[in-house]
Amino acid sequence: VLTVVLGAAAALRLARAIPWPLFGVGALYAATAHGPLDGWSLAVGVALLLAAELAYAAVDVDARLRQEPELARRSAAAVASVVVAAVAAGFAVVLAAGVEIGAGLPLATAGAVAAAGLLLLVLRLATSSSPSS
Amino acid sequence: VSRSAAPKLAAYAGLAAAALLAALVLRRPELVVLAAPFALALAGGLALSEPPRMRASLSLDRERVLERDEVVLTLELEAETPVARLDVALVVPPGVTPLEPPARALRLGRGETRRIDLPLRADRWGGYALGRVALRARSPLGLLVAERAVDELVPLRVYPHEEEVRRLLAPRETQLSAGNEVARVKGDGIEFADVRPFAPGDRIRRVNWRASARRGALWVNEAHPERNTDVVLFLDSFAEARREGRGTLDLAVRAAAALAERYLARRDRVGLVGFGGVLRWLLPGMGRTQAYRIADALLDTEVVFSYAWKDVEILPARTLPPQALVLALSPLLDDRAVTALLDLRARGYDLAVVDVSPLPFAPPGHGRDELGHRLWRLRREAVRHRYLRAGVAVAEWHDGEPLQVPLEEVRSYRRRASR
Numbered sequence: 001v002l003t004v005v006l007g008a009a010a011a012l013r014l015a016r017a018i019p020w021p022l023f024g025v026g027a028l029y030a031a032t033a034h035g036p037l038d039g040w041s042l043a044v045g046v047a048l049l050l051a052a053e054l055a056y057a058a059v060d061v062d063a064r065l066r067q068e069p070e071l072a073r074r075s076a077a078a079v080a081s082v083v084v085a086a087v088a089a090g091f092a093v094v095l096a097a098g099v100e101i102g103a104g105l106p107l108a109t110a111g112a113v114a115a116a117g118l119l120l121l122v123l124r125l126a127t128s129s130s131p132s133s
Numbered sequence: 134v135s136r137s138a139a140p141k142l143a144a145y146a147g148l149a150a151a152a153l154l155a156a157l158v159l160r161r162p163e164l165v166v167l168a169a170p171f172a173l174a175l176a177g178g179l180a181l182s183e184p185p186r187m188r189a190s191l192s193l194d195r196e197r198v199l200e201r202d203e204v205v206l207t208l209e210l211e212a213e214t215p216v217a218r219l220d221v222a223l224v225v226p227p228g229v230t231p232l233e234p235p236a237r238a239l240r241l242g243r244g245e246t247r248r249i250d251l252p253l254r255a256d257r258w259g260g261y262a263l264g265r266v267a268l269r270a271r272s273p274l275g276l277l278v279a280e281r282a283v284d285e286l287v288p289l290r291v292y293p294h295e296e297e298v299r300r301l302l303a304p305r306e307t308q309l310s311a312g313n314e315v316a317r318v319k320g321d322g323i324e325f326a327d328v329r330p331f332a333p334g335d336r337i338r339r340v341n342w343r344a345s346a347r348r349g350a351l352w353v354n355e356a357h358p359e360r361n362t363d364v365v366l367f368l369d370s371f372a373e374a375r376r377e378g379r380g381t382l383d384l385a386v387r388a389a390a391a392l393a394e395r396y397l398a399r400r401d402r403v404g405l406v407g408f409g410g411v412l413r414w415l416l417p418g419m420g421r422t423q424a425y426r427i428a429d430a431l432l433d434t435e436v437v438f439s440y441a442w443k444d445v446e447i448l449p450a451r452t453l454p455p456q457a458l459v460l461a462l463s464p465l466l467d468d469r470a471v472t473a474l475l476d477l478r479a480r481g482y483d484l485a486v487v488d489v490s491p492l493p494f495a496p497p498g499h500g501r502d503e504l505g506h507r508l509w510r511l512r513r514e515a516v517r518h519r520y521l522r523a524g525v526a527v528a529e530w531h532d533g534e535p536l537q538v539p540l541e542e543v544r545s546y547r548r549r550a551s552r
Binding site: 015016018019022023026027029030033037038041042044045046048049052053056060062064065066067068070071074075078082083085086089090092093094097108111112114115118119121 | 155162171220
């Protein structure tokens with residue numbers, strides 16, 4: 001169902017509807033994950049990013065625009081680069097998550113501050129529309 | 134330039150934040166792995182983006198064209214910063230048709246200059262201001278969008294395509310200056326008129342020796358002089374009938390342009406009266422300059438809605454010289470124009486009316502609409518009969534017919550009326 005929703009959002013060029021099926025897939029994955037660190041999380045994360053990039057690329061396709069062939073090649077190369085970088089970053093996170101360090105209040109505080117900072121960044125970017133010359 | 138976040142940016146940041154928060158709450162490191170690709174794309178995309186700086190200029194290969202001619206609008210873009218994707222949309226006004234898609238998507242490198250040529254076809258006469266361009270630059274990975282509108286307007290003047298006219302309508306009276314119209318009076322000229330007995334002062338070269346030998350006395354030839362005429366083109370712009378991009382005003386303007394060109398080529402003096410919501414006039418004149426003046430005045434002709442009553446009293450006296458032929462081009466839709474023309478006739482002007490028929494632009498409907506259409510046609514017939522009763526030649530001109538057809542109809546009526 002979530003794949004159909006994502007496909008429909010891309011086909012109907014509804015950019016604002018694209019994150020919701022991705023969010024749903026992430027939530028389903030979180031609900032089913034149990035036990036020790038799941039090695040497939042890297043594949044799921046990269047697949048979600050690839051699906052999002054392809055969906056946004058589909059939204060950008062406009063039949064009224066005459067697009068340079070080079071532009072499509074460069075867009076594909078940019079998506080490929082991001083996916084490769086995401087694989088590397090995810091792998092680094094998996095490795096870091098496997099390292100045994102003593103959990104405690106400082107680590108939890110650092111995590112909470114990072115998450116809150118990211119949330120503030122989201123709010124800032126979502127409301128920003130700055131004029132510049 | 135207005136710069137804003139694309140929906141993608143908010144989506145990636147939201148997904149990454151939600152996954153990180155969930156990882157903290159649920160204490161599952163897999164969710165951090167899910168967030169990592171989105172956080173990385175976000176960080177990379179924002180780090181690579183810089184405010185786009187570019188210059189845009191517009192030019193046209195020609196500023197003056199005829200209807201149905203093609204012109205090339207050139208947009209030159211120069212980027213000071215790299216632009217991963219630039220969407221360019223040229224806004225083309227109605228009356229001008231782009232022959233290629235007016236929107237492009239391209240990439241610009243740092244310091245790169247790009248030229249976009251857009252061929253356009255001028256479909257309708259008039260003055261246009263081209264050059265509204267919308268630019269939308271996207272950062273790498275499409276996280277930020279900068280939009281800018283270029284309003285560097287380039288003027289384009291589209292002159293009406295002229296109707297073909299083989300023979301012009303001759304005025305009843307000519308003026309005193311030399312021209313191409315054979316006057317009805319007798320005098321010095323080359324068009325033979327009559328013979329008469331010799332009188333003191335007649336030149337020897339005028340003697341008709343054959344007639345003199347036959348009659349036993351000197352007889353001389355008389356001739357009609359070639360004179361010019363004054364023609365005033367009366368363009369009714371109170372109302373028009375319009376359908377599918379064509380209308381009576383278009384036909385009238387094309388006809389006026391053709392008639393002005395042809396009369397001026399015969400060294401006649403031509404004036405123009407635009408009688409409508411906005412009153413315009415050009416005093417009669419001759420020569421190339423007058424042709425340009427008339428062409429420019431015709432381009433500015435448009436139907437301006439107005440309730441104000443107007444009659445010929447408001448026209449300056451010099452606009453309508455005595456003995457001028459007033460050639461009206463009117464769809465006879467507005468009572469003000471109909472009355473003004475009858476008023477001109479009552480004042481003794483030599484008047485001819487080409488009725489630019491609105492019927493092709495107003496097809497009959499069904500039921501009551503059809504009945505209304507018939508009544509309207511009958512009313513138009515009644516208006517034409519009013520003109521005929523007043524001694525004014527009036528001919529209906531339909532879209533698709535050569536202009537020569539109504540002109541010949543008017544000419545034959547005037548010939549019959551003068552007998």
